[in-house]
Amino acid sequence: MLDANLKQQLSTYLQNVTQPIEITANVDDGAKSAEMRTLLNDIASLTDKITVFETRDAEVRVPSFAINRKGASMGVRFAGIPMGHEFTSLVLALLQVGGHPPKVEADVIAQIKAIEGQFDFVTYISLSCQNCPEVVQALNLMATLNPNVRHTMVDGALFQDEVERNKILAVPSVYLNGEVFGQGRTSLKEIVAKLDTGAAARDAAKIADKDAFDVLIVGGGPAGAAAAIYAARKGVRTGVVSERFGGQVMDTMAIENFISVKETEGPKLAAALEQHVKQYEVDVMDGQRAEALIPGELNEVRLASGATVKAKAIILATGARWREMNVPGEREYRGRGxxxxxxxxxxxxxxxxxxxxxxxxxxxxxxxxxxxxxxxxxxxxxxxxxxxxxxxxxxxxxxxxxxxxxxxxxxxxxxxxxxxxxxxxxxxxxxxxxxxxxxxxxxxxGLLPNTDWLKGVVDLSKHGEIEVNARGETSVPGVFAAGDATTVPYKQIIIAMGEGSKAALSAFDHLIRSSVPHEAASTV
Incomplete structure (x- = not known):
């Protein structure tokens, strides 16, 4: 099932398992059960920390398997054979159930552990879906941290009868306690926020208490990430407000024209961007949607949460979204065909x-x-x-x-x-x-720029793009823009990164010039 190279890589990862793991496989005599059995036995052969058991329970999906720490019930189950994009989800589940600490902020872990109630999640996925693993991994992590949370990943292609019965025509589709919970890519923080109803207010209060930034970037895609890195490297106080870090890149499958990288996938590139940004002193405020720009001596960005963020210079890098047909039936049947x-x-x-x-x-x-x-x-x-x-x-x-x-x-x-x-x-x-x-x-x-919230504030083209000059300047002093939301032609990742870097350099230049007293500037 696993080739030698993959076994070697997995063996290295499994060295991080510190607690014994029990995998309980629910099987029958079918070919898919045999395939799953081979996968699990291959994994167990790589470490003495994993033991595989088999059951034949008619009340449980076949084939499927649960991953538990010995003596505990962690609530993590895979219905199907998690290869393709979901192989990473399987590896992470093994590590986390096996005691390896997750790479998640301590306050988020504490928030997950504090959630009360009973939450039985089921996520329908396809193995070719690059958006699904983030949801699966988030819910698996929650199940390992909180005994009130249980999660089952279901491969829709393998359980087609179930998919048809629930009329599922888009993935990931998440059900909570038998009812629709969400659809599409959703981050861990977004899921937690939906369960912890007071989280949004607490986050808004924290953001409102922040001091003004020197440079605030609105958007966490390639342009926004590049702008954040370039601004932070100048030593100025830098913040990023993003609805979803990574932006539309998260929805991109194959990337084969990013110079010096022969091929990659959107989620991998987005993760690398986020890691790079976090190497600098950048305050990333993810899961926040901008609603209004209020120019002034200190520019303000009002967020949907009710908080307001202030900055001397603003870089707009809000990207674009899929264009809709705007015909009868499109929205009614979204996710239903x-x-x-x-x-x-x-x-x-x-x-x-x-x-x-x-x-x-x-x-x-x-x-x-x-x-x-x-x-x-x-x-x-x-x-x-x-x-x-x-x-x-x-x-x-x-x-x-x-x-x-x-x-x-x-x-x-x-x-x-x-x-x-x-x-x-x-x-x-x-x-x-x-x-x-x-x-x-x-x-x-095609795409539509995410600029509706800027109408009447900065100059927009007839297509709704932010009009910028060669320096990335908008019609408002101190406000710059970059990436797919602007009039710059050719909406490409590498171009967006270049434009984001340029906008940051222009913003830094603006900070320097605006900080020089008028009298001193006139004598230079």
């Missing part, structure tokens, strides 16, 4: 019919990926021709289960019984309306 991440949700549509809306690189790549999973892909492009690179178009057109419609304007997503059942589009050349029967719609039509 309408999706935006083919890597995450594609496996849930195995053998079904789907549409991809968008003929750029993202749309064509999504259609190619999905064609290897689903029964039929229909790609719809608003323009008269596809906009993707020629090599991608050639690959797409070679696939037998792909149909392409250009000059196609999507007008509606329809459904029944809470799930998508069709997409309606208009042929822009004939004006005729067509209905495509299907089970899923993947929207890939």
């Amino acid at each position: 309408v999706a935006y991440c083919p890597h995450c949700d594609g496996p849930l549509f195995k053998g079904k019919r789907v549409a991809v809306v968008g003929g750029g690189n993202s749309g064509v790549e999504a259609a190619i990926d999905l064609a290897g999973i689903v029964a039929q892909v229909t790609l719809l492009e608003f323009g008269s021709e596809l906009r993707a690179d020629a090599v991608l178009q050639a690959k797409l057109k070679s696939l037998p289960n792909v149909t392409i419609h250009t000059d196609a304007q999507t007008t509606e997503v329809t459904g029944a019984d809470g799930k998508v059942n069709a997409l309606v589009y208009t042929d822009r050349t004939t004006g005729q309306s067509h209905t495509v029967a299907l089970e899923g719609v993947f929207v890939q039509i």
Whole structure:
């Protein structure tokens, strides 16, 4: 099951296990149970700290296994075979159940341990989902720290009957005590905050008590991280306010054009960015959404929590989000057939019919990926021709289960019984309306800048992008901007990092010049 290289790596990690672990596997005579048995035995062979037992309990998902510290019930279970992106979740669970301390702030650990009540979580995932491990790992950690919390990861592709019964068409989907708790990537702090209802108020009070920063960065994506590093290296008091550190990079699967790094994945890059930022004296305030910018001698950023943060210079790096079609049915069936991440949700549509809306690189790549999973892909492009690179178009057109419609304007997503059942589009050349029967719609039509909260404060382009000059300056003195939220062309990670660095240098220059008395400056 595990190759020699992976066994060697895992053996090294398992040296950190200090407490004996018991893995209880619930199996039958099927092939998947045999596969899971091989995986668990491979793991147990690498350390004398792990013992594997088998049960045959009809009341428990098969195949599945629970990980417990000997003599304790930690509430961590995997239903399925956690390979792919979830292999890291398995390794971390083994380490944490085995007594290795988690890399989490002490106050967060204390907050988790103090949560009262009974919480039985189930997370439906796909092994190709890069957003799922963060949720799985967060809930597993909570289960190891608090005996009131239990968590089961369920591979949706393996337990399709259960997925169909619950009408789950997007991952990760989290249920708490049998009811929907959340969907999509969610951080540990966000989950804890939902359970600990007083957390938001406490965080807001802490933030409100902070002294003014020299430089405050709004946004924790590549541009924001680069700006934070460059500002902190100048020795100025630096803060970062972010709704989700890593930004949209967290939703990116393969990154193959980041210079000097042959290939990586979004979550890995985001984690590296966060580690780099934390090497400096940067005050990172994660899980905070900015609602208003109030310029002044000390600029203010008002947060959704009610707190206000002040700074001499502001760098706006709020990034962008997936553009919506804004047609009837899209929002109603989001997570019920309408999706935006083919890597995450594609496996849930195995053998079904789907549409991809968008003929750029993202749309064509999504259609190619999905064609290897689903029964039929229909790609719809608003323009008269596809906009993707020629090599991608050639690959797409070679696939037998792909149909392409250009000059196609999507007008509606329809459904029944809470799930998508069709997409309606208009042929822009004939004006005729067509209905495509299907089970899923993947929207890939570009990005929208996260700048709604800045309207009327800084100058925005007709596309809602923050207008900046070559120095990253906005229309407001002391306020700078960088990354995908700005008018700078080509929305690329490496460009965003460069622009974030430049904005920080410009902000530092602004601090120096604004601190020089007018009389002294005029004699220089």
